[in-house]
Amino acid sequence: MLSKDSKGGYMLREELKKIWRPGMVLVLAVLGLIYYMMFLEFYISHFPNGPHAEGMLEIGKQMLEAYGTEVSGQEMADFESGIALLREEADRYVAQSSIGKKYGLETYEQYGAFRQETLEALHETGQTADQNETYADVMLLENYVQGEETGNIEGRLYAAVWYSQIYRRWELYGTDGRGDVFASQKEREHAQEMFFGTDPKWQNILPWDITQTSGVYAGRLLVWVCLSVCLLLAPLPVLDRMAGMRAVQYSSRHGHRIYRTQLAAVLLSALVLTAANLALFGGLFARQGIAAFFPCRIFSFMDTPFAWADWTYGSWCLVLVLMCFLMAAGTAGMVFFLSGGCPDYIAMLLRVLPLFIVLAFFSPKLMEDAFYYGNRLYQYTGVPYAELVSAAAVFAAGAVFSCLGAARAGKEP
Numbered sequence: 222m223l224s225k226d227s228k229g230g231y232m233l234r235e236e237l238k239k240i241w242r243p244g245m246v247l248v249l250a251v252l253g254l255i256y257y258m259m260f261l262e263f264y265i266s267h268f269p270n271g272p273h274a275e276g277m278l279e280i281g282k283q284m285l286e287a288y289g290t291e292v293s294g295q296e297m298a299d300f301e302s303g304i305a306l307l308r309e310e311a312d313r314y315v316a317q318s319s320i321g322k323k324y325g326l327e328t329y330e331q332y333g334a335f336r337q338e339t340l341e342a343l344h345e346t347g348q349t350a351d352q353n354e355t356y357a358d359v360m361l362l363e364n365y366v367q368g369e370e371t372g373n374i375e376g377r378l379y380a381a382v383w384y385s386q387i388y389r390r391w392e393l394y395g396t397d398g399r400g401d402v403f404a405s406q407k408e409r410e411h412a413q414e415m416f417f418g419t420d421p422k423w424q425n426i427l428p429w430d431i432t433q434t435s436g437v438y439a440g441r442l443l444v445w446v447c448l449s450v451c452l453l454l455a456p457l458p459v460l461d462r463m464a465g466m467r468a469v470q471y472s473s474r475h476g477h478r479i480y481r482t483q484l485a486a487v488l489l490s491a492l493v494l495t496a497a498n499l500a501l502f503g504g505l506f507a508r509q510g511i512a513a514f515f516p517c518r519i520f521s522f523m524d525t526p527f528a529w530a531d532w533t534y535g536s537w538c539l540v541l542v543l544m545c546f547l548m549a550a551g552t553a554g555m556v557f558f559l560s561g562g563c564p565d566y567i568a569m570l571l572r573v574l575p576l577f578i579v580l581a582f583f584s585p586k587l588m589e590d591a592f593y594y595g596n597r598l599y600q601y602t603g604v605p606y607a608e609l610v611s612a613a614a615v616f617a618a619g620a621v622f623s624c625l626g627a628a629r630a631g632k633e634p
């Protein structure tokens with residue numbers, strides 16, 4: 222005869238088998254691929270997005286390798302001395318190009334002026350781009366200085382000059398370096414104390430596009446996490462009711478404890494599914510060269526927004542992962558309760574679909590600009606770290622619904 226613990230373990234495995242049916246796993250795999258192609262692939266295929274963004278990421282990596290995670294004033298002066306070498310490199314590429322020789326362009330500055338004159342002339346004449354040979358040549362030269370053959374010299378030069386300018390702006394104006402971006406005196410005082418005090422943390426290295434794109438991607442990924450949890454878990458209690466299993470389960474020795482066993486299977490499945498989603502889709506994004514910036518702080522002179530936290534980018538990512546797990550567990554508890562009293566799939570959909578719509582609307586706001594002044598949840602509430610509080614609230618809601626479900630199960634005959 223099986224012991225009580227062995228019996229519980231056996232029942233848990235049986236409930237997990239009912240959840241992880243091969244057909245459902247296949248459906249999730251297909252829908253996950255479709256969701257990836259529709260909502261996630263862009264942020265992988267086009268990150269960084271454009272030659273200038275590529276240059277910012279490349280120069281940021283070079284500065285990280287040369288100076289570490291922070292750049293002092295003396296180190297910035299050393300960096301600025303190398304801008305002249307980039308200009309010379311750009312001059313050589315322009316002068317040696319066939320288009321440069323055709324129009325007598327010997328420097329990158331001459332190319333810039335020539336490009337501007339061509340665009341203005343095109344606008345004045347009213348010609349279309351394909352009717353103007355000079356414009357076509359300008360575009361060819363632009364593609365050349367932004368292409369692989371030149372190592373995207375335009376993007377690298379643009380990034381180096383921009384980083385130098387904004388560094389000196391922060392150095393000169395302090396918290397006013399980006400203009401009046403504070404909605405309250407509390408924000409201004411926090412930024413002054415956190416980043417411009419005795420320890421000049423504003424000198425951190427982190428290209429702004431990294432956290433911005435990471436937050437947007439995480440928000441889209443969280444929508445899929447919630448959807449996949451709903452799809453995987455909602456059918457479990459409905460299948461039992463439709464098959465007449467509930468009466469059999471309650472009449473067994475395990476009795477009403479079956480609810481606790483099913484809840485354990487539901488929560489375990491939600492966490493495993495979330496881990497798989499994060500490992501797969503998060504891993505695809507992490508391959509875009511962002512791992513080198515994990516030791517960097519999330520506020521940087523490289524035009525990032527002001528942040529409430531002084532975490533590293535790696536720690537920031539771990540907090541986003543934690544919020545995904547909190548949201549997944551909370552979603553699992555609510556879905557299991559809502560579908561528990563449904564006699565069929567139609568009733569289940571009518572209950573679960575509104576929940577998913579709310580979560581899908583809420584998830585991007587949770588992740589985009591998370592823990593920065595610009596996060597929409599913070600702007601709505603005025604509460605710093607509102608993102609983590611909100612994720613914890615969803616988890617707590619799932620726990621409350623789970624307790625209500627246990628009470629409901631205890632009253633069933």
